[in-house]
């Protein structure tokens with residue numbers, strides 16, 4: 279069941295890549311397992327999933343304990359500074375860095391355990407007040423500061439498009455993120471070129487791939503719809 283859904287998603291990704299003249303190897307699938315129990319996650323792993331995305335550190339810690347590092351763990355949800363210690367221990371990539379204060383806390387904790395923590399900058403491209411993320415015009419100053427932190431490596435940008443019944447409505451937001459990344463690289467604001475564009479979820483990942491996404495975060499299309507009080511809302 280999970281295997282079938284997963285295969286359908288990976289086929290859609292491959293087809294979309296082909297249509298856009300891109301290689302399917304250029305798009306990483308992050309399987310978002312918030313609210314999904316360990317047994318089902320194991321099913322996904324057996325079906326070939328390699329990257330798991332969680333949006334709460336506490337939940338991730340429990341599952342990580344059960345499942346371990348057979349997959350890579352990514353943090354996709356808002357991260358509070360008081361959860362940074364566990365986050366740095368568990369996650370190979372934190373998609374959701376949205377303040378300098380948080381980046382500094384990650385740097386400090388990563389230094390303590392002698393790790394360089396890969397991060398993405400979450401950008402609030404749409405400007406919705408309900409969303410976390412740095413406003414686009416604050417990204418350059420953010421990079422200037424966060425780029426100096428020795429135990430944090432900025433790898434790219436992440437955004438969440440506004441909810442809409444029409445996937446195409448997300449296109450301008452994805453395009454804007456792509457252009458922002460392009461400009462950062464062109465101006466050489468970072469030592470190592472940013473290569474990860476984390477954009478696209480169950481309802482809009484094909485549009486995101488067309489607009490240059492290199493990492494799609496997909497939950498419902500693989501695990502089905504379910505009510506999860508308090509787990510959405512970003």
Ligand SMILES: *Cc1c(COP(=O)(O)O)cnc(C)c1O
Pocket residue numbers: 310312333354355438479480481495496497498499510512
């Ligand atoms: C839940 C979540 C996803 C996955 O969303 P689906 O619509 O279930 O594919 C992706 N990114 C973030 C930040 C999320 O919280």
